[in-house]
Amino acid sequence: MSKVLEIAAETLRIEAESISKLIPRLDTKFVQAVEQILKCEGKVILTGIGKSGQIGRKMASTLSSTGTPSVFLHPAESSHGDLGVISKNDLVIALSYGGEAAELHAILNHISRNGIFLISLTGKPNSTLATASNIVLDVSVEREACPLNLAPTSSSTATLAMGDALAMAVLDARGFKSDDFAQLHPSGSLGARLLKVRDLMLTGTALPFVKRNTSMKELLTAMTHQSVKGAAGVLDEDNQLIGVITDGDIRRFLEKNQDPFSKTAGDLMSLSPKTIDAGELAERALFLMQQFRTQMLIVLDKKSDTPLKPVGMIIYQDLLSAKVDKASAVRR
DSSP states (O other): HHHHHHHHHHHHHHHHHHHHHHHOOOSHHHHHHHHHHOOOOOOOOEEEEEEEHHHHHHHHHHHHHTHHHEEEEEHHHHTTTTGGGOOOOEEEEEEEESOOGGGHHHHHHHHHHHHHOOEEEEEEETTTTHHHOOOOOOEESSSOOTSSSOSSSSHHHHHHHHHHHHHHHHHHHHTHHHHHHHHHSSSHHHHHOOOBHHHHHHHSHHHHHHHEEEEHHHHHHHHSSSSSSSSSEEOOOTTTTEEEEEEEHHHHHHHSSSGGHHHHHHHHHHHHOEEEESBBBHHHHHHHHHTTTTTTTEEOTTTSSTTTEEEEEEEEEHHHHHHHHHHHHHHO
16 A cells, blocks of 8 residues: 555656756746747647547637637547648647647648647657647657656646646736626536626516605505515615615514504615625525525616616525536635
8 A cells, every 4th residue: 555655656756856946947939838828819729649649638728718719629530631620810739749740730731831839748858749830839848657658647637737728827917807707607516616796696677676755555556466476675866775675574564563554665675775786796695695585686777977876686595596606616
């Protein structure tokens, strides 16, 4: 058992050192690579064979999910018609540690004939791939973590790390924000964690908002026939929020009054409506609803000229439908 743990620890140590030794290599060539990706008017094409291909697929996915349209082109398929995926506005990033993969030759010839910009990630700066490239990013390692120094381990880890560094630098330079990330990840816990209240709130004239002098009959109609049932916001003459009425308020009011239908919304509204800003995370809305044991929050736009004028409502069931509850559980 001790031998197993020793090998595992040594593997992690070698790979960690391989990544850390990439840092001094981050120079003007890396900056130029970022600039070229930002200038690319088409898409970024990732290519590589074997382990490099698997890393290329991951890089294409990471770039696409952070605002840079990217696809992976399999070298073996490229010479059977798939070279057509590369246009003159594209940029190619080729991955090959040894830089001599025969499967890449068709792609290298094609992009050379068409003047397409090529960035390579390789461990051999004098290789065929490096010579054909406009920019070479050095991902060489002193040794593989494999005890036989054969299986791609530290070299593939270093290439993956350099790819992530490139993608994150592009993300930052592009000004890519969490809102942009959420739009590209509409499903799953990642997208749900980044949803804003404005993304899920209900808007429009069908929402139950009434005035202070609204009659009991009109109030009940609004609370039972509108999109949001069981609650209504109360507005003043300037459409500013001044109160809220829930079905619980209605029940208690009916129990205490002999002639409830002679009253108006202003007679039974609560003066402390639960609200949330449209720019808050949907997770925050879920937390507040659970804390206050309410099924609905009135949404305000506190950065607008009328911060007390409701812009919508958000309801508990819609948060569940968007799986915000599962995203919160993942974060915890």
